[in-house]
Amino acid sequence: MISKGRNTNPFISIVIPTLNGKKDLVNCLNSIRRVEYPKKRMEIIIWDNGSTDGTQGEVGGMFMEMEKEGWKVLNMIQSEENLGVYTSRDELFKRVNAETDYVLSIDDDVFLPGDSLNILIKCLQKHSDAGIIGPRTVYDIKPNETAHGAGFVNLWLGRYSETDAGSLIECDYVIGCCMLIKREVVSKLKGFDRDYYTSHGEVDFCLRAKKKGYKI
Template identity: 25%
Template sequence: MDAPRVSIIILNWNGWKDTIECLESLYRIDYPNYDVIVVDNGSHDDSIQKIKEYAKGKIEVNSKFFKYNPNNKPIKVFEVNENEAKRGKFNRPLYEKFDVDRRMILIKNKKNYGFTGGNNIGMKFALSVLNPDYVLLLNNDTVVEKDFLKKLVKVAESDEKIGIVGPKIYYYDYNGKSNVIDFAGAYLILWRCGEKRHCFRKVDKGQCDKILEVDKVEGSCMLIKSEITTNVGLFDEKFFAYWEETDLCVRAKKEGYKLVYVPKAKIWHKIASSSGGVLSVFYVYHMTRNRFWFLIKNFPQLLKMHLLYVVLWELWLKFGVFVVYHKKPKMFFVYLKGLLDGLSLKS
C-alpha cells in the first residue's frame, strides 16, 4: 500500500532562522510521500531571500539536534504568489518530477494574515492542487525527529474516526535540557477556559508514553485528515492567533471525530518564538481576548461561571505575576484590555 500523501505547511513571518532549522530537520525524515509548503506571511525582513539561499545550499544550518546535510541541496523552490495560490495556479507535473526531499513550495502572501489566515491559505492551496490525504501544520520554530511523521500517520490510519493527531512536544531548551515535556495531550477545563496538560514541564521518564484520546492537539504540530476540512472547516480567521486550534479541535469532536496524542512521535518547540515570547504584548493580549471569543462561540452557557472565576481568582493571580513578580505593570493592563475586548467581541 502506498503511503498517504501529507502536505506539510510551515508559516513564516520574519523568522527565517527558525524556519530553515525546521526545514533542515524536515528534509531528513524517513516518510516517503510528503510536500513542504512554506507560507511567508508578508515578512518585511529578508526571509524569502534567506529561505531561497538555504534551498540553494548557501546557508549551512547548525542545530544541536542534527548535523547539516549538504547532499540534498539544491532544493528546487516553486514560488507562488498569493493570487496564484488562491486560484490554484501551479505547475504540478514539473513539481512531481523532483524527489520529496529536493522540492519546496513557497507561497508569498501580501501581508500578515495571522496564524489562522496564513495557514488557511496554505491548506486551501494544498487541498486544491496536491490533493493530499492529510495536511500537517507545523510551527516554523520546531525541530522534528526523523520518524515523527511515519508514527503520526500510522496512528491516524488505524481508525477512520481519528481526525487529528499530534506528537509529544518537548521544550527546545528548558534551562539547558531538551527532554522536558511541554505537551503530551490535554483535556479542557471549560469553566475556567483552561486545560490540563499531561506531564507538563516534567522530565520525560516514559510516564506519558501511552496513546491517548484527548480534547486538544497542540497547534504547533497537527496532522489533520483532509476530510476534516470539508466536514468541519478550516481555522476561524477571526482569532488571528491563539485558541484557533482549540476551536478547531472542539468543532471536530462535535462532528464525532477523535483527537489522539501519539507519544512515539516527537518534536521540539521554541514556544511563542514568532510572537515575541509569553510575556509579549501580542501573546498576552490575544491569548486573553481569544479565550472569551472561544467560550462565547462554543460554550456560551459557561460564560457567567468563567467570569466568576476571573473576578475571584485570576485577576489577582495576573496582578501578582505581571506586577509583583515580573515588575511589568504594563502587561497587567494589556491583560485587562484583552478581557474587555474579549467580552465585547471587539476585534
Template identity: 25%
Template sequence: MENNNKPIPSVYFVILNYNNPNDTIACIESVEKINYMNFKVIIVDNFSKDNSETVLKQRFPHHIFIQTGANLGYAGGNNVGLKLAKAENADYICILNNDVITNPDFLQKLMDYMVTHPNVGVVGPRVCEFNEPEIVQSTGAMIDFNTGRVKVLNNRVHEDKVSGEIISCDYVGGACMLFHTKILDEVGYIPEDYFLFYEETEWCLNIKKKGYEVICNCNAKVIHKGSASINQVSGLSEYFMYRNVVLFMKRNANLKQLFIFYPYLFIYAVYRGVIKKDGLKFAKYFYHGLTGKNKFKEKLQIK
C-alpha cells in the same frame, strides 16, 4: 510513490514564517531528514518585514513558497497553505510551527496510527522542550468550560513517563497537527477570528463535534522552541492569551457554562486590578474579547 505495491499516502507540510527565517530553515532541514517517503513542504510567509522571502526562496527552491501579502495571523497564514495542499490533492496535511525540530521517525509513527484509526480526526506527537529534549512540554490539553482555563497534559514530566501512551484530549497544540485532508471538507478551515492563540483549540473542538477523536500519540516526538516570532512584539502574547479566552468561551461555551464564566471573569479582572499596578489592563483585554476588538490590528498590519 509505492512500497510493496501499496501506495504511500502523500503528506503536505504547511510551515508558517514571520520574520524568523533562521528557525524556519532549521525546521525544514529537520523535515528533510525524516524517513517518510512521500511528502512535500509548503512554506507560507506571513508578510515578513525582514529578508525572509529572499532567504527562504534561495535556500529551498525545491519547496513550494507562498507570500500571503498581508499579516494573516496563525490561522489565516496556515489556511493559505491548507488550501493549496487541498487543491493539490494531498492525502494528509501536517501543520508544523517553524520553531519545531522533528525526529526522523515522527511522521511515520503518526501516519501508522492515522491510517489504522479512521475515527481519529487529528493527531499530534509528544512535544518536548528544545533546551531539555527529554522533558515534555505537552501531550495535548483539556479545557475547563466553566473557567476557560486550559490544562496542558504532562507538562514538565520526563518523556519516559509518557512514551508509548495514546492520549485522548480536547486539543493538540498547533505546533504540530496531522490530519486527513477530508477534515477540511467536514469541519472547515482554522477559525481566523483569534489571530493568535485558541484558534487550534476551537478547530479541534469542532473536529470532536463531528464525532472524531483528537489524539496525542506519544510514540512520536518533536521538540519545540516556543514563540520566537510572537516575542518580537512586546505584550502580544499576554494580550491575545487573555483576550482570546473570552472570545473562545463566547463562541463555544453553552449558556450554563457562561453563567459561571462571566462572574469568574469579573472577579478575576477586579482582583488583578487591585493587586497589580497595571492590573486594569486585564479588564481591557477581556472587553476586547467580548467585542472582538484587536488593538494590534494596525501595528501588525493585520488584514
C-alpha cells in the same frame, strides 16, 4: 484513507506559516529534509506574512537544493500583510495538493525527529475514528522536559489544561505547533476560525472536529 493508485504511502502536505523566522525556519526545513518518508510523497507550502529578515531569499535557495534531492512540490507564498497564524493556515489549507491525504500543520520553529512523521501517520491509520493527532513536544535545549502534552478543556470553568500521559491518549485538543490532520477533517471544518489571531484557534478547531465525530 490513502491516495488512489498503487502507492500505499499517503501523500502529505506540510504547511508552515512564518514571519521573520529565518533562522528557525531553516532549521525546521532541514529537519524535514531528514524525515524518514518518501520525498515524492510530500510537499511543503510556506506562507510568509511579510518577512523583512531575508526569509524569502534563504528559503528560495534551500528549495532549489531540495528540488535536486527529489522533492515533489515546494512553494512559498508571500503575503502583503500579516494575516496572523490561523488565517495563514487557512490560506495554506486551500493550496494543498489535490491528492493530499494528510496535512501536517507546523510552526516555523518546530524541529521534526527523523521517525516522527511515520509515527504520526501510522497512529492515524491505526485509529480510523481519529481525525487529528499531535505529538508530545519538548524544548530543544531541554529534551527531557515536556513543552506541551495532551490538551483538555473544562467547559464549566472555561479553562484549559495539558498532561504528559507518556503514551497515546484521547484528548480534547492538540497544540497547534504540530498537528497531523486528515484531509477530510480540513474540508468538513472549512479550516480554522479566522476570528482567532494568535491563540486558542487550535482548541476551537479540535473541539469542532470532535463535534463532527472525530477523536483527537
